[in-house]
Amino acid sequence: MMQLSGISINRFTKALLLCASLWGSAQALAQDAVRVEITGGTEQSLPIAVTPFKNQVAVINPDFNLAQIIRDDLARSGSFTPMKESEMSAAVLAGELNLDYWRKMLQDYLVIGEIRAQGGDMYQVDMRLINTLNNQEMVARRWNGVSAPLLRTAAHQMSDAIYTAVTGRGGAFDSRMAYVRVERVQGKRKMFLLEVADSDGYAPRTILRSYMPLMSVSWSPDGSKLAYVSFENRRPEIIVQSLDGRSRQSVAAYEGINSAPAWSADGRSLLMTLSKGGNPDIYVMDIESKRLTQLTFDAAIETEAVWSADGQSIFFNSDRRGQPQIFQTSLANPRDVKRLTFEGKYNARPVASGDGRYLAYVRQDIGGFKVTTQDLVSGSAKVISTTGTDESPSFSPNGDMIAYSYNDYRGGVIAVLSRNGRAFTKLAINGDVRDPAWGPLNNSQ
Amino acid sequence: MFRFLLRHPWATLLALIVHGILLYFIIYGFMQKNTQMNDVLAEISEADLVQAEIVDPRVSQALTRHPTPVEDKPLEVPKPKPVQPSEQQLAQAQAEKQEADRQAAEQKKQAEAEALRKQQQEAENQKAEAIQKQQEADLKAAELKAQAEQALTKEKELAKEKELEKQKQAEALKKQQEAEKQKTEAIKKQQEELKKQDADKLKQEADLKKKIEQEAKDKAEAERRKNEIKEQAKREESIRKAMQAERESEARAANSALVKQESATWISAIGAKVRRAWIKESSEKAICDVYMRQSREGEVKEARVKSCEGEASDAYKRSVELAVRRASPLPRAPSDEVFKEEIIFIFKPQ
Amino acid sequence: MRQKMRVALVSSLSVLLAACSDPPVDDAGANKPVVVDGAAGMGMNNGGLKGIDLNTLGAMAALEDEKNYAVGGVQPTIYFGLDQFTIDGKGQAVINHYVRYLQSKPTASIVLEGHCDDRGSSEYNMALGERRAKAVKDALSFAGIASARIRVVSFGEERPAAEGNDEASWSLNRRVEMKFPQ
Numbered sequence: 001m002m003q004l005s006g007i008s009i010n011r012f013t014k015a016l017l018l019c020a021s022l023w024g025s026a027q028a029l030a031q032d033a034v035r036v037e038i039t040g041g042t043e044q045s046l047p048i049a050v051t052p053f054k055n056q057v058a059v060i061n062p063d064f065n066l067a068q069i070i071r072d073d074l075a076r077s078g079s080f081t082p083m084k085e086s087e088m089s090a091a092v093l094a095g096e097l098n099l100d101y102w103r104k105m106l107q108d109y110l111v112i113g114e115i116r117a118q119g120g121d122m123y124q125v126d127m128r129l130i131n132t133l134n135n136q137e138m139v140a141r142r143w144n145g146v147s148a149p150l151l152r153t154a155a156h157q158m159s160d161a162i163y164t165a166v167t168g169r170g171g172a173f174d175s176r177m178a179y180v181r182v183e184r185v186q187g188k189r190k191m192f193l194l195e196v197a198d199s200d201g202y203a204p205r206t207i208l209r210s211y212m213p214l215m216s217v218s219w220s221p222d223g224s225k226l227a228y229v230s231f232e233n234r235r236p237e238i239i240v241q242s243l244d245g246r247s248r249q250s251v252a253a254y255e256g257i258n259s260a261p262a263w264s265a266d267g268r269s270l271l272m273t274l275s276k277g278g279n280p281d282i283y284v285m286d287i288e289s290k291r292l293t294q295l296t297f298d299a300a301i302e303t304e305a306v307w308s309a310d311g312q313s314i315f316f317n318s319d320r321r322g323q324p325q326i327f328q329t330s331l332a333n334p335r336d337v338k339r340l341t342f343e344g345k346y347n348a349r350p351v352a353s354g355d356g357r358y359l360a361y362v363r364q365d366i367g368g369f370k371v372t373t374q375d376l377v378s379g380s381a382k383v384i385s386t387t388g389t390d391e392s393p394s395f396s397p398n399g400d401m402i403a404y405s406y407n408d409y410r411g412g413v414i415a416v417l418s419r420n421g422r423a424f425t426k427l428a429i430n431g432d433v434r435d436p437a438w439g440p441l442n443n444s445q
Numbered sequence: 446m447f448r449f450l451l452r453h454p455w456a457t458l459l460a461l462i463v464h465g466i467l468l469y470f471i472i473y474g475f476m477q478k479n480t481q482m483n484d485v486l487a488e489i490s491e492a493d494l495v496q497a498e499i500v501d502p503r504v505s506q507a508l509t510r511h512p513t514p515v516e517d518k519p520l521e522v523p524k525p526k527p528v529q530p531s532e533q534q535l536a537q538a539q540a541e542k543q544e545a546d547r548q549a550a551e552q553k554k555q556a557e558a559e560a561l562r563k564q565q566q567e568a569e570n571q572k573a574e575a576i577q578k579q580q581e582a583d584l585k586a587a588e589l590k591a592q593a594e595q596a597l598t599k600e601k602e603l604a605k606e607k608e609l610e611k612q613k614q615a616e617a618l619k620k621q622q623e624a625e626k627q628k629t630e631a632i633k634k635q636q637e638e639l640k641k642q643d644a645d646k647l648k649q650e651a652d653l654k655k656k657i658e659q660e661a662k663d664k665a666e667a668e669r670r671k672n673e674i675k676e677q678a679k680r681e682e683s684i685r686k687a688m689q690a691e692r693e694s695e696a697r698a699a700n701s702a703l704v705k706q707e708s709a710t711w712i713s714a715i716g717a718k719v720r721r722a723w724i725k726e727s728s729e730k731a732i733c734d735v736y737m738r739q740s741r742e743g744e745v746k747e748a749r750v751k752s753c754e755g756e757a758s759d760a761y762k763r764s765v766e767l768a769v770r771r772a773s774p775l776p777r778a779p780s781d782e783v784f785k786e787e788i789i790f791i792f793k794p795q
Numbered sequence: 796m797r798q799k800m801r802v803a804l805v806s807s808l809s810v811l812l813a814a815c816s817d818p819p820v821d822d823a824g825a826n827k828p829v830v831v832d833g834a835a836g837m838g839m840n841n842g843g844l845k846g847i848d849l850n851t852l853g854a855m856a857a858l859e860d861e862k863n864y865a866v867g868g869v870q871p872t873i874y875f876g877l878d879q880f881t882i883d884g885k886g887q888a889v890i891n892h893y894v895r896y897l898q899s900k901p902t903a904s905i906v907l908e909g910h911c912d913d914r915g916s917s918e919y920n921m922a923l924g925e926r927r928a929k930a931v932k933d934a935l936s937f938a939g940i941a942s943a944r945i946r947v948v949s950f951g952e953e954r955p956a957a958e959g960n961d962e963a964s965w966s967l968n969r970r971v972e973m974k975f976p977q
Contacts, residue, residue, distance in 0.1 A: 033736075033785070033789050036715065036788055036789070036790050036791070038716060038720050040794075040795055041720075041764075044725075045726055046726050131763075134767070134770060166726075167726060167727065213953035215917055215953060231953065236949070236950075257922065260918045301919065301922040301926075303919060303922055304916065324915075324916065348915065348918075348919050349918065362916060391917060420727075
């Protein structure tokens with residue numbers, strides 16, 4: 001027995017020693033692995049190739065390019081640089097999946113898809129997102145029973161899926177944009193229209209027409225109503241209209257100014273600017289009861305209030321220091337006002353991103369009036385616009401893009417800036433348009 | 446006999462096989478002896494080939510199947526050629542010397558042609574090589590000299606042998622004549638002649654013995670001289686080897702410095718390529734370690750994030766992993782000694 | 796506690812004022828906006844966009860009260876400098892002229908419409924327009940015209956008199972217009 005155990009212990013020890021030595025040598029080898037420091041990293045958009053969807057032309061009309069809708073969405077975000085369809089090899093597109101080719105073309109990501117007619121003007125669409133560098137299929141999804149008018153929406157949902165898979169952040173393309181259009185009728189008379197389109201400006205629908213000005217549109221958080229300022233009674237009033245056409249009511253028509261409506265995240269209150277107290281101040285109104293609570297009390301002009309992401313405080317514009325600057329105050333203690341902008345002589349029209357991280361506003365500097373972003377955590381501000389007559393910035397639902405309007409020689413133009421400042425896109429909306437308001441995601445019911 | 450064979454076919458077959466095998470081995474052995482010389486010649490010319498390619502180590506590596514650091518080793522010393530006494534062989538030796546010189550010149554040309562790739566290091570390499578080659582050429586010349594000397598002594602020997610032969614023949618003739626003379630006078634003076642013959646025979650035998658002894662002495666002398674030359678050559682060789690060893694250690698030291706230099710250059714080239722390939726679309730910052738394994742050709746076989754300091758989103762981790770993949774193929778290591786299969790990249794955003 | 800009282804006071808005042816102010820939506824019907832049917836809606840998510848037809852477009856005839864009442868050949872418009880709401884000599888002269896007119900017509904009421912040029916934030920310009928109109932109202936009050944007869948409204952940058960993108964147009968837009976409702 002002793003002998004046996006002696007042997008077995010020996011063997012065990014041997015095995016142990018072997019393991020130990022292996023582990024030790026592995027450690028040594030691991031330490032032997034060279035360590036190379038890489039400092040840098042360029043912040044830039046990611047290259048992605050969205051290939052034409054199979055059967056797209058055969059199945060739908062030749063003018064409809066589903067892949068192009070996705071490309072435009074991704075480019076507008078400022079996080080992607082989609083490859084141009086004209087630069088893709090026709091042979092590769094016609095053949096089997098060839099990741100080597102896309103890798104050689106320096107496209108990190110590849111989107112392939114297919115459309116099938118399901119009869120009755122309905123379609124089935126498949127979409128896949130592949131990482132060409134590690135051959136990983138990141139998204140594989142199918143849309144069933146999509147009617148022809150909703151193919152654009154499906155494309156936006158694909159853009160959102162791609163965006164989220166790659167950046168880790170929520171998408172914003174399956175949403176709507178409201179804005180005001182100005183037209184001339186009978187040659188001279190101006191007409192004002194309130195329109196709602198897709199987030200890329202396509203498929204607009206008119207929901208109100210008026211001979212008097214409309215401005216300052218604000219979406220309810222569930223996307224079912226719009227609040228806006230109308231001069232239909234020859235003075236500024238705040239109207240709330242439901243998009244299904246069922247209701248339209250004036251919620252504020254006091255003496256003086258009734259303007260700058262801003263819906264709360266719970267959909268129950270509206271911030272507004274009222275001057276019935278003698279000078280323009282910020283009030284919050286409970287929509288149900290119409291009860292008002294005054295939030296600012298300075299004799300100066302206070303206007304353009306918006307909610308913070310947590311709903312506990314407001315950002316607004318006040319000229320108590322002489323010229324418009326942006327301030328913050330809490331609902332719990334509205335007298336404790338904190339100034340936020342110290343650069344530039346004129347900072348107005350604040351809007352806050354949904355994640356609570358950023359503010360966007362319009363600053364006047366030598367170049368004119370420019371959309372500026374401010375990091376609420378670090379306090380640092382950055383002018384991101386290259387145009388000079390900017391107005392009414394509005395954050396996308398994911399806070400990564402800002403829609404705004406500016407003037408060119410033809411009139412008002414609505415454009416989208418990526419928050420990182422890398423992408424500037426004019427929306428394809430014709431005519432004299434202004435006051436864009438970016439609605440919530442369409443599936444936020 | 447034939448019938449016997451036919452009656453026992455299997456035995457015949459077996460016998461044939463056995464004899465065949467035996468024959469084969471005999472012949473093979475014979476051939477071996479002959480081909481040994483050829484092998485030596487082949488070895489030398491292969492060594493020459495490697496030397497010629499040394500300017501571009503990658504090509505030489507492709508030629509040698511296994512990773513033998515041929516290009517980093519100092520030049521191989523060709524083994525001394527076997528003794529060749531004829532003039533034809535001398536001419537061959539000279540031709541070979543010319544060949545070596547030509548190759549040296551050729552190598553110089555090749556080195557210059559590839560100067561761009563490794564500039565300084567290559568120049569130094571070539572210099573060392575040229576010096577080495579020069580020394581080699583010198584060695585070869587000295588060697589050839591020795592060989593020539595050997596040839597001369599061999600010649601002398603042969604001449605001596607010929608002379609001895611001649612002498613022998615002359616004496617034999619003399620003997621014959623004398624015998625004939627004595628034959629005619631045999632009857633008269635048989636007894637006296639017999640005695641004389643005996644006496645003469647004895648004398649001849651003694652003389653022959655002497656001559657044999659002399660021959661042996663000469664042979665010994667020749668042998669002794671031969672050995673002396675051999676010893677000389679050996680001594681020279683050992684000196685040369687000592688110098689060689691010294692040069693080798695110097696070269697190794699230079700080589701390890703070279704390897705170090707090449708390593709640093711290679712690593713920084715890899716670092717630069719990965720840095721250029723690192724793109725991220727957000728302003729997120731975190732320090733991440735990425736483990737990478739590559740093939741000898743520089744193709745990234747495996748890349749994964751090992752750990753991150755600070756909060757890092759999946760998208761950020763992907764950006765550093767993809768940076769390594771995007772940089773594939775990495776710059777090729779100039780030698781197996783420099784090559785490292787595993788590298789850990791530490792990504793530090795600015 | 797004081798704050799709550801203040802709020803209550805203000806709220807009740809505002810309720811009273813609201814009662815006193817013009818009726819919210821139903822005016823003479825001349826400027827009724829039309830809610831338009833927004834076609835078939837988004838079947839996938841939100842309910843369809845639909846509009847209601849409150850009035851036909853035909854009812855939107857020419858707006859009579861658009862016309863300015865130039866009394867005695869004096870344009871009832873006061874102009875202002877950039878970011879200014881102080882009244883200069885010319886403006887004062889216009890005011891004096893119309894003070895006399897209002898004094899001669901004791902039942903007449905006046906609406907002061909304040910405007911801005913379109914540079915800068917449109918909401919802030921609403922407030923600036925009101926400041927200008929209020930400055931003219933103060934001048935009229937100072938001259939003895941009762942506050943009850945004066946109504947102040949701001950259109951901000953929304954109703955420019957001139958459309959150009961230059962100082963010539965902008966200076967024409969920085970104004971207060973006097974209107975005399977019938």
